[in-house]
Amino acid sequence: MNVLIVAEVFKGAVRKASFSAITAGKELAEKSGGSFSILIMGKGIEGPAGELGKFGAASVLVADSDALEHYLAEPYAQVVAKVVQDKGFDAVLAAANTFGKDLLPRVAAKLNAGMISDITEVVEAGDEPVFRRPMYAGSVNATVKVKTKPFVASVRGTAFAKAEPGDGDSPKESVTVEIDGSLAGKQRFVKFDEAVSERPELTEAEIVVSGGRGVKSKENFKLIEDLADVLGAAVGASRAAVDSGFCPNDWQVGQTGKIVAPNLYFAIGISGAIQHVAGMKDSKVIVAINKDEEAPIFQIADYGIVADLFKVVPELIEKLKKLKAEG
Amino acid sequence: MKILVTVKRVPDPDMKVRVNAEGTGIVEDNMKFVINPFDEIAVEEGLRIKEKKGEGEVVIVAIGPSVVQEQIRAALAMGADRGIHVDVDSYPDPLNTAKLLKAVAEKEAPNIVIMGKQAVDDDYGQAGQMLAAMLGWAQATFAYKVEIADDNSKATVTREVDGGLETIEIDLPAVVTADLRLNEPRYASLPGIMKAKTKPMDVFKPADLGVELSPVLELVRMEEPPPRKGGIIVETVDELLDKLRNEAKVI
Ligand SMILES: Cc1cc2nc3c(=O)[nH]c(=O)nc-3n(C[C@H](O)[C@H](O)[C@H](O)COP(=O)(O)OP(=O)(O)OC[C@H]3O[C@@H](n4cnc5c(N)ncnc54)[C@H](O)[C@@H]3O)c2cc1C
Numbered sequence A: 001m002n003v004l005i006v007a008e009v010f011k012g013a014v015r016k017a018s019f020s021a022i023t024a025g026k027e028l029a030e031k032s033g034g035s036f037s038i039l040i041m042g043k044g045i046e047g048p049a050g051e052l053g054k055f056g057a058a059s060v061l062v063a064d065s066d067a068l069e070h071y072l073a074e075p076y077a078q079v080v081a082k083v084v085q086d087k088g089f090d091a092v093l094a095a096a097n098t099f100g101k102d103l104l105p106r107v108a109a110k111l112n113a114g115m116i117s118d119i120t121e122v123v124e125a126g127d128e129p130v131f132r133r134p135m136y137a138g139s140v141n142a143t144v145k146v147k148t149k150p151f152v153a154s155v156r157g158t159a160f161a162k163a164e165p166g167d168g169d170s171p172k173e174s175v176t177v178e179i180d181g182s183l184a185g186k187q188r189f190v191k192f193d194e195a196v197s198e199r200p201e202l203t204e205a206e207i208v209v210s211g212g213r214g215v216k217s218k219e220n221f222k223l224i225e226d227l228a229d230v231l232g233a234a235v236g237a238s239r240a241a242v243d244s245g246f247c248p249n250d251w252q253v254g255q256t257g258k259i260v261a262p263n264l265y266f267a268i269g270i271s272g273a274i275q276h277v278a279g280m281k282d283s284k285v286i287v288a289i290n291k292d293e294e295a296p297i298f299q300i301a302d303y304g305i306v307a308d309l310f311k312v313v314p315e316l317i318e319k320l321k322k323l324k325a326e327g
Numbered sequence B: 001m002k003i004l005v006t007v008k009r010v011p012d013p014d015m016k017v018r019v020n021a022e023g024t025g026i027v028e029d030n031m032k033f034v035i036n037p038f039d040e041i042a043v044e045e046g047l048r049i050k051e052k053k054g055e056g057e058v059v060i061v062a063i064g065p066s067v068v069q070e071q072i073r074a075a076l077a078m079g080a081d082r083g084i085h086v087d088v089d090s091y092p093d094p095l096n097t098a099k100l101l102k103a104v105a106e107k108e109a110p111n112i113v114i115m116g117k118q119a120v121d122d123d124y125g126q127a128g129q130m131l132a133a134m135l136g137w138a139q140a141t142f143a144y145k146v147e148i149a150d151d152n153s154k155a156t157v158t159r160e161v162d163g164g165l166e167t168i169e170i171d172l173p174a175v176v177t178a179d180l181r182l183n184e185p186r187y188a189s190l191p192g193i194m195k196a197k198t199k200p201m202d203v204f205k206p207a208d209l210g211v212e213l214s215p216v217l218e219l220v221r222m223e224e225p226p227p228r229k230g231g232i233i234v235e236t237v238d239e240l241l242d243k244l245r246n247e248a249k250v251i
C-alpha cells in the first residue's frame, strides 16, 4: 500500500515526533510491498522540507502557502484529504501528539475513513490492516483491524524508533491546494504562549525527573527542577502536580498527557496511579522516591527509596554534583 | 444559547480493568460505571456557559445500550435540562459515533457542541474532530478555557498543546472538546438528583435519525499486557547512586 506520512513543522524545523511516524509508515509500506511519501505543510518551509528528503521517501510533498502559516485543523485537513484523494494514498499516518490528535480525525471524517489512534505495532499490513494499540489507560492491549481504504492512524512515539536520516534525496513536489475559505475561515489563530524551557523536550529526553502532589508547592517543585538540571534531564509531573499549579500543563505525564520512555525515570512524591503509569511504564529504569512504602509506584519501580523526598532529593543533588565535579 | 453535550458511559477510572477469558471485552461484573471524566467536565462547562449567559438550555446526548440512561440522568442531576438517548446495542466506533451525533446536532441545531477530548475506555480521541468535520464547523480540541462572545457568534478557546497554550477564535456553531483543566465538575445535589428523575428524555434508534451504521474498526482481540516487574528497595542515596551507575548504568 502507498502510505502518506504527515510531518509537522515547529519553529522552522521538523518536530521530532514526526520521525517516529516516519518509521511506522516506512514499516507499513515495506510490509505491504508499497512505498511511502511525506507531506509537509506551512509557510516558508524549504528548510524542513529539505530535512525530510533524507529518509528514503518516494517523494516529499510540500504545501507552502500563506494560508498554512499557523496550524489550524480545517485548512490543514483540506490539504491532507485532497492529497490523499488526488494521489490515491491508502494510509495516512502522523504522530500521536497534539498536532496529529487534532488533525487526523478531521482528515479521517473528510475521507469517510476509519482511524486507529496510538498504534504501537503493525501486526498485519494486508488488505485489512491490523494494529496493536493500548486501551483503558494501558490496562489493555488491543488488536484492531481497520476496514476502510484509505485509513488513518496516529503513531505512539515511544513504540517506534526515530527514523535516522541517510544519504538519499527524495524528489520534492510542491502541491497547491485551493483552500475552501468558507470552511477554513471559521477558525483563526490568535496566539501561542510557549512554555519556554532550556531543558530537553520531555518526550525526547534520556532522563526524566517527575514530581507529584508529594512535592507540595510550586516553590518546592524547584527541587525537582534542580535534580533534573544536574542530570541534564527533562521535568515531568503527575496530573495532581499540574492541577495544583506546581508546574505547566504540558509537563503532565500519563494517559492524558505525554507518553515517555526514557532510559531513566524518577517518580518523586508520585503514588503511581494507573493513569500516570500509562505514560511512563515503558521507561528502561524507574526510580521511585516516596515516603509511603505501600505506594503502588513501588510495584513497578526498579529501585525504590522509602523516605521523605525533602531529605533524599537534596542529598541526591549534592552527591550528583560531587560526582560530576570528580568527572 | 443551546448547548449540546455528549456523555459516554465508561468504567470508573479508579477501578482495575480486567480482560475477559475470551479476550473479547472487559469483565463487567462488579464494575462501577460513570460518565467519562472528560465528558463530566464538558457538562460542567455547558452549565457554566448557561449560567453566565443567564439563559439557555443544556441538552445531553449519550449513545449506547439502555444503561447509558444512568449517565444521562447523572448529567441531568448536575443541572442539565434534558436528555437524548441514541439506543444501540454496543458502542459504535468513533466514525459511526460522529455520524449519529451529526444527525442529533442537525435535529437540535445547538450553538455549540461540547464533548470530551477522549473516552477513557477506548482512548481513541476522535469523535469530536470527526463530528466537526462532518458538520463543516470549526473545532477547538483540548480546551483549557472557553469564552463565548456576547452575541453567541464566536468563541475564544485556549487549548493545551505541545509546548504551551494556544488560543484560537472560532465561529459558532462549533465543536469544543474538554481537557482536564477546563473546570472542576460540580457534584449533583440531592434536589438535583430528585429533579433529574422527571426531566425529559427522548430515545431514538439510528434508523429514526436516518443513520445506517457500518463499522469501520473491528476489535480482533484484547489482552492484558504483562505487568512490569518490580525491583528492589534501596536504603540510602549512596546505594541508589551505586546501582544507577554500576548496575543499571544509566548515569
Ligand atoms: C480521566 C483521568 C485522566 C487522568 N490522567 C492522568 C495523567 O495523564 N497523568 C497523571 O499523572 N494522572 C492522571 N490522572 C490522575 C491520577 O488518577 C492520579 O490522581 C494522579 O496521578 C495522582 O498524582 P500524584 O501521584 O502526584 O498524587 P497522589 O496520588 O496524591 O500521591 C502523592 C504521593 O506523594 C507521596 N508523598 C507525600 N509527601 C511525601 C514526601 N514528603 N516524601 C515522599 N513522598 C511523599 C505520598 O505518599 C503519595 O504516594 C487522571 C485521572 C483521571 C480520572
Ligand SMILES: Nc1ncnc2c1ncn2[C@@H]1O[C@H](COP(=O)(O)O)[C@@H](O)[C@H]1O
Binding pocket: B006, B007, B008, B009, B036, B038, B039, B061, B062, B063, B064, B091, B092, B094, B097, B114, B115, B116, B117, B118, B119, B120, B122, B123, B124, B125, B126, B127, B128
Ligand atoms: N457512545 C458515546 N455516547 C456519547 N458520547 C460519546 C460516545 N462515544 C464518544 N463520545 C464522545 O466523544 C468523545 C471522544 O470519544 P472517543 O473518540 O471515543 O475517544 C467522548 O469524550 C464523548 O464526549
